[in-house]
Amino acid sequence: MKAFIHDIPKAELHIHIEGSLEPELMFEIANRNGLSLPFNSVEEVRRAYEFTNLQSFLDIYYQGLQVLRFEEDFYDLTWAYMKKARAQNVRHTEIFFDPQAHTRRGVSFETVVMGIHDALVDARQQLDVSSKLIMCFLRHLSAEDAMETLRQALPFKNWIIGVGLDSSEVGHPPEKFTQVFEKAREEGFLTVAHAGEEGPADYIWQALKKLKVSRIDHGVRCTEDPKLVEKLVAEQIPLTVCPLSNVKLRVFNSLQEHNLKQLLELGLCVTVNSDDPAYFGGYIEENFLAVQKALNLDQNHIYRLVRNSFQASFLDQREKQNLLAELESFMSKSKQRNLRRDGEGNP
Ligand code: ADE
Ligand code: ZN
Secondary structure: OHHHHHHOOEEEEEEEHHHHOOHHHHHHHHHHOOOOOOOOOHHHHHHOOOOOOHHHHHHHHHHHHHHOOOHHHHHHHHHHHHHHHHHOOEEEEEEEEOHHHHHOOOOOHHHHHHHHHHHHHHHHHHHOOEEEEEEEEEOOOOHHHHHHHHHHHHHHHHHOOEEEEEOOOOOOOHHHHHHHHHHHHHOOOEEEEEEOOOOOHHHHHHHHHOOOOOEEEEOHHHHHOHHHHHHHHHOOOOEEEOHHHHHHOOOOOOHHHOOHHHHHHOOOOEEEOOEOHHHHOOOHHHHHHHHHHHHOOOHHHHHHHHHHHHHOOOOOHHHHHHHHHHHHHHHHHHHHHHHHHHHHHOO
């Protein structure tokens, strides 16, 4: 099962690039930028990663990303994630970034997006991993601030497939951003939103009805509303679920109590993702391994989760079909291996 999870071609649809900043790289970038960190060592940073809820994580996340100042920093951050993704057989990834977390510190939108984009182009060429970029609005800031950020993104429209919504959920309902998302859709952006992570099922309804999103990020609280579950199943609206994140941020007390298997068995289009891997103890493969063990998932569960991730991606039809064909070819080889192995065990 371990080899199967490692080898199976995957797509990741919910990863905040700033959340992939490992403490080692944080120190390296801080040193070269002449910045001092409020920690003495990598171990001390890791020890600080004990969270009680989403906000307690966000406080540290916004602090950590302050070392990122120059295009090269965003390049190195993104390149490091793409190498890791390649090593875990991620074939396609859709990456969030938080422009406002940088522009409000005086780093230009252009610096951020150029650094990330260049690394994605190199990763496509050198690592054969495809990607899309999704710009998130920080929901604890005003709708006007989000609108200004959307304006700054327009010259880079060809590099950004969609807009999303993240940061502190409770008290910042999706409807606060109805106009911004309307304008974003008019400009040709696809839309997604974090909803139903800590916030109620009603926030998922709002994201669907007011922001007209194509996917819900997290969405695990949908089970509190059977009518909502019915809609998500009927329309196969994808949920990008992040199991280790949900336990670290205490959305669930343990992985054993996570509702991922229940969601899958209800017929929802669920996917497995890492969210902020440097902070939550694992990348996509570690998420799969942990959830497989905790919920006793079989190979068919894993296959369905992975197939969902390709189907829910923003790839065009041809690229999607190519990756789905790669998955099917992997599965048939894997079945042959299983048959041979079982055969060898017989007299
Ligand atoms: N920003 C980074 N990670 C996030 C998460 N899990 N929820 C909301 N905002 C985030
Ligand atoms: Zn997230």
